Amino acid sequence: MHILLRGREIPDIHKFDVYIRNGGYEGLKKALTMKPAEVIEEVKASNLRGRGGAGFPAGVKWSFIPQSEPVKYVIVNADESETGTFKDREIMETNPHQLIEGAMICAYAIQATAVYVYLRGEFWDIAHNLDERIQEAYDAGFIGENIQGSGFTCHMYTHLGAGAYICGEESALLNSLEGLLGQPRVRPPFPAQKGGGLYKEATVVNNVETLTNVPWIVVNGADEYKKIGTEQSTGTKIFCVSGHVPRPGNYELPLGTTFRELLVDHAGCDPSNIKAILPSGGSGPIVPGTDEVLDTKLTYEDMAKLGTILGSASVIVMDNTVDIAWVASKVAKFFRHESCGKCTPCREGTYWIDKVLDRIMAGEGRPEDIKLIDNVAKNMVGMTLCAFGDFAANPIIHTIKNFPADFEAHVKPKEVEEKKPAARAGAGAARGRAARAQATAGD
């Protein structure tokens, strides 16, 4: 069943009249007949958890907003920049009105004065399209002054970022929106508190996918929503599947679906040819493609037991040909490029990890280099203002922990290397390939 990707069943649901004919804006109309606190209670009872990555219960977040404040904001986080994540994009392209409706229900629940949709700059076309959809909702009286005669007034605007991963982090997003550098803030105060949000006002920041669930919950009730998924992980989740898969794409499935169902039954993978899986893009700990992993349920709690995270559920699959040291070097480049530079452990750590990994991948590494980058990564964990430091450290620590042979193959002592001329021959690419083959053979 699709709660979010309804465009799969109703291809024209992005159009306002088609959305209305299929129950569109009924959730907002119903919410407007309820007390704001009742709406928050319903969402709380559904146990809808944040779909951007952190998994924080949305209703609880909303309940932190002090009702006495005259000015409050809702931010829709559409900065979708995690490597391997492309779900919010499909929601906004194929079912934009449901996002608008969900954001307006949230706005009513916390009595917000304005909603800002912060989109990554590369979603240029999507943002301009969303502006038109927002205008349709204004024209129909679902946004603006005295919404549906309820006396509630709230506006909605889009804001385009310009290419910075860190702006998906909520406090960096707030700075970016205020015209400051997109760097994280010291907390507390948290965004939900006076002094911590947008323009220092109390603010809810929710991911696109989280808010798109809300109309369904209001219409059908929390009890119905809880029937989907598991007790601690309710509802459906969009899994973005990419990498070595025959059928890449978004799959909206109930939480509690196993990796095997997702990757083998839906995405068409051969289970014997999955060397590793990154379950949450570049930032989550990597896991090997073992039977134990494949039979793990995709829930917040089961993924934690496995030593990884559900996160934004961007599942990157790597087959048996892949050198995991190369994966680490790719991900290290990403984090080096995206570090905002504010905190020393992250700014320096991502730089040096990338430099040392370059040396290792060029065949110039020393055996102790592996321990060195592991050590640098471990000194970033928990040492920065935002979670980016942990995100950048995770892929290094866990690739080394789970696939040590792939790293060791690159830093064999020189005399051993010389007996294997194939591993040293040719340009960088050929060298990498040979090393990858060598690493695979060593598994």
Place this chain on the structure above:
Amino acid sequence: MSIKDKKYEARIQKHFAKYPDKRSAVMPLLYIAQEEYGWISPEGIAEVAELCEMDPTQVKSIAGFYTMYSEKPKGKYWLQVCTDLPCALKGADEFHKELKEYLGVEEGGTTDDGLFTVEHVMCLAACDKAPMLQCNFHYMENLDMDKMKAFIEEKRAELEKATSKK
């Protein structure tokens, strides 16, 4: 040339109307400056600073922080190829290299005719449609070199036609 030109007035006022603070409009106005000058020029920075009531140094720091503001002039078609992990697993590194070779440019370089600039970028949220790139601000997906050659030759022919008319 100026973003204070009449043709931008309505758009700029619309952005200012969104926010309680003029400073928040710095990002949308930088996009307008880039549209006007083709890059984030010193003139553009000065105008954005004046309109947003900011210091030019602050505006320059904002422009430098983000990858979509170009701090030097680019080709007419700015090709930003995603070479991040999911795309690389689908051959994006090879695609990026072949594209540069075909155009005869180094990383970040622009062709002599001023048509194409090639750069690699981080994840663009199109991992299921790799290899892909962003041409100016629009996505081109499920690419291969045959498709790119056709695109490049089409743009070259357009340029030739326009030049011969002059």
